[in-house]
Amino acid sequence: MGIFDRLATLIKSNINDLISRAEDPERMLNQIVTDMRDQLTKAKQQVAAAIADEKRLRDQADAEIKQAADWEKRAMLAVQEGRDDLAKQALVRQQEHTAHGQQLDQTWQMHKAETEKLKNSLRDLNDKIEEAKRKKNLLLARQRRAEAQKRIAQTMGSMDEKSAFEAFARMEERIDHNERTLAATVEINEEFSGDRLKQDFKQLERQAGGLSADAALLALKQKMGLISAPSASQQKQIGSGKNDEVVSAEIEEEK
Secondary structure, eight states, rough: OOOOHHHHHHHHHHHHHHHHHOOOOHHHHHHHHHHHHHHHHHHHHHHHHHHHHHHHHHHHHHHHHHHHHHHHHHHHHHHTTOOOOOHHHHHHHHHHHHHHHHHHHHHHHHHHHHHHHHHHHHHHHHHHHHHHHHHHHHHHHHHHHHHHHHHHHHHHHHHHHHHHHHHHHHHHHHHHHHHHHHHHHHHHHHHHHHHHHHHHHHHHHHHHSSSOHHHHHHHHHHHHHHSSOOHHHHHHHHHOOHHHHHHHHHHHHHO
C-alpha cells in the first residue's frame, strides 16, 4: 500500500468514526479538516524524503560517471608512459564505475518518475483539502440555516393558531365595546347635564341658522352675478324661515 493509499484509508476511517459519534456538526467538520491537514503534513515529509533519495541517487550516479572518467584518464597516462599493465587495470576500474553509474542512473530515473507521481498526488491532496475547507463553510452555513428553520418550526408548532386568532378577536370585541361605552357616556353627559332649556334653544338656533340647499344655490348664483340680489321682502321671508318650495318658486320667477 502506497503513501497516499494509507493516508486515504486513515482519513476515511477517522471521518467515519467522527460521523458515527458526531453531536456537533461544526466541531466534527473542523476536526476532519484538522486531521486532513495533519495527514498532509506527514505526506509532505514523506514526499520530501523521496525527493532527497532521488537527489542522493543522482549524486551517486554522477560520482560513478566521474570516477569512470578519471580512471580512463589514468589509463591514457599509463599508455603514454608505456605501462600497458597499469593501463589495463585502470580500464578495468573505469568499466566498473561506468557499470555502477549506469545502474544508478536507471534507478534514479525510475525513482524520479515515482517522485513526480508523489508530487502530483500531493498537489491533488492539497487541492482536495482546500476544497474541503471551502465546502466545510458551505456545510456549516447549511447546518445553521437548517437549525434556524427547525427552531422556527418548533416555535410555530408550539403555538395554537386558532387560540391566538381567537384572542385577537376577543381583544377587538373588547375594544369595540369600550369605544361604544365611551360614546354613550359622552352622549348622556351632553344631553342630561346643564340647563336643558338652553340646550334646546342652542339646537334650534343651529337648525335655523343653517341654509337649505336652495338658499345656498341662490347665494352662489348671486355671487356669480347670474341673478340680482333678492329684495328686502324676499330676504325677510328667507330670514323668517320660509319653506324651500316658496324659495324655489321665487328663484324660478327671477329667471
